[in-house]
Amino acid sequence: MRYIVCIKQVPETTDVKINPATNTLMRDGVVSIINPFDMYAIEEGLRLKALHGGTVTVLSMGPPQAETALREAIAMGADDGILVSDRAFAGSDTWATSYTLAMAIRKIGNYDLIICGKQASDGDTAQVGPGIAVHLDLPQITYVRKIETLDDKNIVAERLMENGYEVIQSPLPCVLTVVKEINEPRLPSLKGKMAAKKALIPTWKAADLNCDPKCLGLDGSPTKVVKIFTPAPRKGGQIFQGEPEEFIPQLVAKMKDAILGAAQ
Amino acid sequence: MSDPIKIKDNCVFCGACFKACPFGAITQAERKTAPVIDLQKCTLCGACVVACKFDAIWMKEKASTGIDLKAFKDVWVFAEQHEGEIQSITFELLGEGRKLADSLGMKLCAVMLGSNIQDKAQALISRGADKVYMVDRPELVHFQDESYGNVLIELVNRHKPNVFLCGASTIGRSLVSRVAVKVNAGLTADCTELAIDPKTLNLLQTRPAFGGNIMATIETPSSRPQMATVRHKVMKEAIVNPALKGEISLETIAEVLLQSKAHRLKFVPEVESTMNIAEANIIVAGGRGLQSVENFSLLRKLADVLGAGVGASRAAVDSNWIPYSHQVGQTGKTVCPKIYFAVGISGQIQHLAGMQSSDIIIAINKDPDAPIFKVATYGIVGDLFKIVPQLTAEFKKVLGK
16 A cells, blocks of 8 residues: 655744734744644554555655655654655646646555645645545545545545535545544654654656646646735724623623624 | 746835735845845745836746636536535525626526436525526435536536636535636635626635635636635625526536546434534634533533534544534634634634634633633623523523523
């Protein structure tokens, strides 16, 4: 079995602060981490490897510093990492990103399962996993909360829906996107950290992928950002404290119309 | 390769570009020196180009796609149904779609896939659809990514819609991601605002990113359809008008497109949940401050009186007080109800990212410095174990329940 886990390096959003003078995100000194949902994808790859054998390859597309994220995944136990990085990829939206990753996966070859996090915490689109599936003409199971069975030919997994879950069977190879409920990511081991230090991580450029240059970066991206702005910060409102007997009727009276309006 | 973005000689060093850059990729060593773009950090988002008042930033133009944009007509809405029941998001999309169709002078069309669904067309027409495309096949009785995707791809290629809207539900996000890639369309996820640019007639799609810390307006200038998923509860539902008339088009689809490699073995409804929180108008959410699973019953009582859904912070879900499907926040769901009660939730940024666009936020917390109070419309500082039961009793009285 070969598991390919796609990961993205994102800013640790807890640290995202808005510069009040310029009203922009302050990214200086913001720590970069592996996208939280991708941690569950890595863990699931490692868990499946422990149960069924095989290798776990982590793949990331991003700037050169995204190599750190791949090393972190190797420290957790992934066998190897590949970075896909080229200025030709700048300006990629989810169409071009999923195309580029799909071409890299094709180059890796011999894969059985491609595992992605449900979505990235910076873009929140949840489009790249299904995009990879379509570019490779593969079935997909999104929002996976549990893998029930896996054998040489098939996977049975539970997909989290808004009102319950579905049990889905798919032939391999298949693309999964996973939610938090699926597992508890492990911490890196000492042995893993050593391996991560020593690991050779190849960087694949556009020329290394058998791809159509028109489908990369800006040219391969149908969407275009025309404006970026910070929403007006929400202001704190009225604070009630003291004896609940006094302020609760007051608050409830204020809320009554809103509640009745919302109930319609 | 030459640089894809450059600061030209007519730069006056005003600094507008580095203030506009959301990625910190532009630096200006000191005033009166030209700013420098760090190409490793730059994502070519174009925010600086828009911000520059002097037309002093050159960015590579996207290559032309050669597509005849005029061939694409009408505004389509994907009508999501579960077991034949049209989901409320569909009516919200029809409400918004009507406005867009009118601005474009185009028809509003609904697309519905399913089995034995033909009696549902009228419900879509009475909410404003001028035309309903239906594919009624036993193979489509419930959602499957591949067959639903294949059918929509075929319909898009056959009828060439200009705009294609879909709910940002689990199904919607999984489904249209496949369609957009296959038909080479741009897709913007989780939009909270849509409009038509009066000059270019492009669809302006505004969405939050970075957990709602920034908003981005996105357009798809040179490909069609312009696809977007739209968050629940952001757009107003179309009002029912039984007098409205519309056309119904039953579409035939080749057998091969109805096949799916992956297939559903079964569906297991969640026992506990009575309401999908993404669709709830009111949410009562609890966090660490509730201290135990038993205390969640306090919230459920309040939720019952208000007809609300029950949400939770990550801390409450991680303590196994409530299933993960109720988690609000960055690693859970993003919700936008009319009223959100945050009970015993401190308001970590990850939680705020999932709920701060709610219309009214009521926070109950014993710590007056809890960050949740910074976003709360009404903040109650005090002991939730005293306050919640009193609040429940008072609402019960006032609402006459």
